[in-house]
Amino acid sequence: MQDLKKIVMAGAGNVATHLGLALKDAGCEILQVYSRTQESASLLANKLNCTFTTRAEDLSKGADLYIFSLADHALEEIMQAFPHKDAFVVHTSGSIGLDVMGRHLKNCGVFYPLQTFSRDVSLDFGSVPLCLEASDTLHLESLKNLALSISNNVHFINSQQRETLHIAAVFACNFTNHLYAIADEILEKEGVDFDILHPLLEETLRKAKQNKPADVQTGPAARNDLPVIQKHLQRLSSLPAYQKIYNFISQSITESKKKKS
Amino acid sequence: MQDLKKIVMAGAGNVATHLGLALKDAGCEILQVYSRTQESASLLANKLNCTFTTRAEDLSKGADLYIFSLADHALEEIMQAFPHKDAFVVHTSGSIGLDVMGRHLKNCGVFYPLQTFSRDVSLDFGSVPLCLEASDTLHLESLKNLALSISNNVHFINSQQRETLHIAAVFACNFTNHLYAIADEILEKEGVDFDILHPLLEETLRKAKQNKPADVQTGPAARNDLPVIQKHLQRLSSLPAYQKIYNFISQSITESKKKKS
Numbered sequence: 001m002q003d004l005k006k007i008v009m010a011g012a013g014n015v016a017t018h019l020g021l022a023l024k025d026a027g028c029e030i031l032q033v034y035s036r037t038q039e040s041a042s043l044l045a046n047k048l049n050c051t052f053t054t055r056a057e058d059l060s061k062g063a064d065l066y067i068f069s070l071a072d073h074a075l076e077e078i079m080q081a082f083p084h085k086d087a088f089v090v091h092t093s094g095s096i097g098l099d100v101m102g103r104h105l106k107n108c109g110v111f112y113p114l115q116t117f118s119r120d121v122s123l124d125f126g127s128v129p130l131c132l133e134a135s136d137t138l139h140l141e142s143l144k145n146l147a148l149s150i151s152n153n154v155h156f157i158n159s160q161q162r163e164t165l166h167i168a169a170v171f172a173c174n175f176t177n178h179l180y181a182i183a184d185e186i187l188e189k190e191g192v193d194f195d196i197l198h199p200l201l202e203e204t205l206r207k208a209k210q211n212k213p214a215d216v217q218t219g220p221a222a223r224n225d226l227p228v229i230q231k232h233l234q235r236l237s238s239l240p241a242y243q244k245i246y247n248f249i250s251q252s253i254t255e256s257k258k259k260k261s
Numbered sequence: 262m263q264d265l266k267k268i269v270m271a272g273a274g275n276v277a278t279h280l281g282l283a284l285k286d287a288g289c290e291i292l293q294v295y296s297r298t299q300e301s302a303s304l305l306a307n308k309l310n311c312t313f314t315t316r317a318e319d320l321s322k323g324a325d326l327y328i329f330s331l332a333d334h335a336l337e338e339i340m341q342a343f344p345h346k347d348a349f350v351v352h353t354s355g356s357i358g359l360d361v362m363g364r365h366l367k368n369c370g371v372f373y374p375l376q377t378f379s380r381d382v383s384l385d386f387g388s389v390p391l392c393l394e395a396s397d398t399l400h401l402e403s404l405k406n407l408a409l410s411i412s413n414n415v416h417f418i419n420s421q422q423r424e425t426l427h428i429a430a431v432f433a434c435n436f437t438n439h440l441y442a443i444a445d446e447i448l449e450k451e452g453v454d455f456d457i458l459h460p461l462l463e464e465t466l467r468k469a470k471q472n473k474p475a476d477v478q479t480g481p482a483a484r485n486d487l488p489v490i491q492k493h494l495q496r497l498s499s500l501p502a503y504q505k506i507y508n509f510i511s512q513s514i515t516e517s518k519k520k521k522s
Contacts, residue, residue, distance in 0.1 A: 014479075071484070071486065072486065072488060072489060073486075073488060095489050095492060095493075114457065114458070114460075114461055115460060115461055115464060116461060116464055116465055116468065116477075116479050116480075117479070118468060118472075118477050118479065121468055121471075121472070121477065123464060127460050128460060129457050129460055129461075131457075153460065155457060157453070160451065161451050161452070161453050163492075163496065164447055164448060164450075164451040164453065164496075165448065165451075165453060165457070165458075166493075167447060167493050167496060167497070167507075168443075168444035168445075168447055168448050168453075168458060169444070169458065169461055170480055170481060170482075170493065170507070171440045171441075171443050171444045171447075171503075171506075171507070172440055172441050172443075172444040172458055172461065172462055172465075173458075173461050173462065173465045173479075173480070174478070174479060174480030174481070174482065174483065174514070175440050175480075175506075175507075175510045175514075176437045176440050176441075176462070176465055177465055177468075177469055177474050177477065177478055177479070177480075178474075178478060178482075178510055178513060178514050178517070179432045179433055179436050179437050179440070179510075180432075180433050180437075180469045180474035181473075181474040181475040181478065181517065182429075182432045182433075182513075183429035183430070183432045183433040183474075184429075184473065184474050184475065185475070186425055186428060186429055186432075187425060187426065187429050189425075190421065190422050190425040190426075191422070192418070192422050192425065192426060192429075194474075195470075196375060196390050196392075196416060196426070197375070197426075197429060197430065197433055197434075198470055199375070199376060199388050199389060199390060199414065200375055200376055200377060200390075200430055200433065200434050201433055201434065201437075201466055201469070201470070202466065203376055203377055203384060204377055204433075204434045204437055204438055205462055205463065205466055207377065207379060207382055207438075208438055208441045208462070209456075209459055209462070210382075211379075211382070212442075212445065212455075213438055213439075213441035213442040213444075213445050213455075214442040214445065214446070216377075216379050216382065216438065217435070217438055217439060217442065218275070218377050218378070218379065218434075218435060218438070219377075219431055219434070219435030219436075219438075220431060220435070221431075221435065221439075222435065223332070225332065225333065225334075227333060227334060228333060228356050231356060231424075232356075232427075232428050232431065235424065235425075235428060236428070241509070241512070241513045241516060242432075242513070244509050245432075245436075245506075245509055245510060245513060246428075246431070246432070246436075248502070248505050248506055248509060249436045249439055249506060251502070252439060252443075252502045252503070252506060253435070253436075253439050255502060256439070256442065
């Protein structure tokens with residue numbers, strides 16, 4: 001098992017930024033930042049107090065760990081261009097299997113933070129679930145030690161589970177936020193502040209955490225209240241995309257209730 | 262303005278139960294509970310330490326306020342059968358306009374708690390938004406006083422705003438919970454516990470409360486990452502209802518991003 005202290009960050013987006021800062025705070029030395037554009041590379045390098053490059057070929061050698069935190073389509077490219085084929089490399093993607101890295105690199109792994117990061121929104125990294133996978137147990141143990149230095153929420157998750165986690169996160173986080181945005185938009189037109197929904201949103205989440213979400217489903221679709229559903233669909237007729245979402249989710253809720261009963 | 266102290270609850274569902282208990286705790290005297298079935302009527306009457314009836318014709322006279330907390334389709338029926346046409350009556354529905362009550366009753370109003378109630382899940386009523394409307398300002402003031410005795414979150418909301426609020430709540434609460442349930446279901450199949458998503462769900466809500474939700478949208482659809490979206494849709498092919506929801510919400514997110522940029 002190796003102590004992973006010297007780290008190179010390839011990527012300068014939301015995940016790379018939050019992860020790089022957390023690692024630096026935990027005492028790691030960030031050697032270098034890579035990003036395709038000089039602007040984003042230098043911005044993160046400044047925050048991490050290190051050098052930067054915009055050419056994958058110029059990635060420093062000698063780091064204990066290379067973290068590739070890039071969009072999925074850019075990952076394959078950088079793995080080909082990456083000059084240090086024996087180095088230990090992880091990616092941070094929810095949807096790329098470990099086997100994809102294995103084609104290019106001998107010592108590889110995954111370091112997937114299951115969280116939503118916005119560049120300018122600070123967050124406490126200490127409770128972010130870190131989902132780890134590696135090409136062998138020694139590297140997995142090294143990753144685990146590193147992960148525990150920045151979070152108390154560390155999991156071993158294989159590639160198939162991670163892909164499912166990613167899909168689940170899209171439903172429960174990304175899509176949920178879009179539903180909030182829809183609510184905000186239709187309330188704004190009526191002169192009502194979105195804040196009035198805050199207690200409801202908090203309670204919805206609290207109940208879903210303390211129970212099985214399907215067991216605490218409420219609302220018109222859950223009680224198959226067709227007159228209310230029809231009324232709402234009619235009110236949404238000027239917003240066809242939202243009307244379609246209302247319709248399909250309502251149907252899905254009603255179906256789920258039928259299956260349960 | 263009248264002090265509303267003696268109250269009759271028509272209805273014994275989730276809203277009636279939580280509201281009745283909160284009013285009793287605040288010092289109101291609940292005179293009677295009405296429900297169509299003896300079982301639910303007696304259950305709530307026991308909790309509120311009062312009598313009950315299963316016949317609308319037998320609703321006690323002399324209460325300061327009658328709260329009709331029934332399914333929408335049952336409201337019109339009880340308003341017809343209700344014998345005390347001069348009494349002050351409110352309903353607790355998000356989707357029935359004040360004008361519907363006005364056809365049957367002179368002194369009427371709305372007392373709409375914007376919250377999700379599950380019968381066996383206790384909650385702090387003190388922060389539940391109460392949306393009020395009444396046939397005249399005197400009754401509205403009386404309602405406001407009553408509302409402030411159980412919550413610090415009281416709003417005057419007209420019928421059209423309330424209907425929009427109800428639709429917004431369906432999106433942001435009921436539909437959000439269904440997305441949680443979908444996430445739970447697909448994770449369970451993979452042997453992963455839903456709990457691993459909790460920090461992500463908390464952060465999603467925290468960000469949406471502190472920002473405009475549309476401004477903090479993340480995920481594959483927000484960055485128009487078609488390969489990931491295609492991969493997810495393919496993985497969902499055995500769950501066509503969820504695949505359809507994935508597809509339409511993703512399209513809606515991408516459309517919203519286009520409109521913003």
